[in-house]
Amino acid sequence: MFVLSQQNSIANHFLADLRDINQQTDRLRFRTNLERLGQILAFEISKSMDYEGSSVTTPLADTTVNKIIDQPIIISVMRAAMPFYQGVLSYFDQADSGFIGAYRKEESNNNEVEIEFNYLAAPSIENKEIILVDPMLATGKSLIKSIEQLHKNGTPKKVHIAAVIAAPEGIKHLEENLKSPYQLWLGAVDEKLNEKAYIVPGLGDAGDLCFGPK
Numbered sequence: 001m002f003v004l005s006q007q008n009s010i011a012n013h014f015l016a017d018l019r020d021i022n023q024q025t026d027r028l029r030f031r032t033n034l035e036r037l038g039q040i041l042a043f044e045i046s047k048s049m050d051y052e053g054s055s056v057t058t059p060l061a062d063t064t065v066n067k068i069i070d071q072p073i074i075i076s077v078m079r080a081a082m083p084f085y086q087g088v089l090s091y092f093d094q095a096d097s098g099f100i101g102a103y104r105k106e107e108s109n110n111n112e113v114e115i116e117f118n119y120l121a122a123p124s125i126e127n128k129e130i131i132l133v134d135p136m137l138a139t140g141k142s143l144i145k146s147i148e149q150l151h152k153n154g155t156p157k158k159v160h161i162a163a164v165i166a167a168p169e170g171i172k173h174l175e176e177n178l179k180s181p182y183q184l185w186l187g188a189v190d191e192k193l194n195e196k197a198y199i200v201p202g203l204g205d206a207g208d209l210c211f212g213p214k
């Protein structure tokens, strides 16, 4: 598990702004900070991938650079993930993408969130490394359900899960339910979930803060 907040870097400023109720009124800033964290986590994920030498011709000479052998497939869980996904995509800029529509049922409470699916558009993920992006890993149920849906499109070689903030309950739910080999790439790990399955201290509802209330 990689956790950005465990290191001293400017990424902590972006996380602090995202959490700060006094900054959250600026939606553009909120989305921009999610996008920047997507870029930073994409860079960290890129270090775990396989590379091979590839020739490049500069105006002065031929040389060799290391390039990724296989671009990952990036899967975005709508709607909250869109800016975070854009950040990841801007580093894996030739990657294929997939989209999943999942939402929590309104009447959900007491951590018994029910996830409804209404959209899946994804390429084959057979034997591919996929990056599943969702800014908040709360109960982990939407990620597990998303991966179940994605299995219609093949069995991935490895699942990278990128989240800005995770709750220990969600991390445990993945440990117990995710069968594919996977790795977590997180901005921060918070204390707990509240009775409405929101992350505490967290940042609130990521989708609403990006795009307004539903």
Ligand code: U5P
Residues within 6 Å of the ligand: 077, 080, 081, 104, 113, 134, 135, 136, 137, 138, 139, 140, 141, 142, 143, 170, 197, 198, 199, 200, 202, 203, 204, 205, 206, 207
């Ligand atoms: N979510 C938030 N803030 C929270 C907890 C959850 O915005 O504090 C939303 C996010 O949209 C995220 C989804 O995509 O719920 C994940 O919930 P879960 O399935 O992990 O419980």
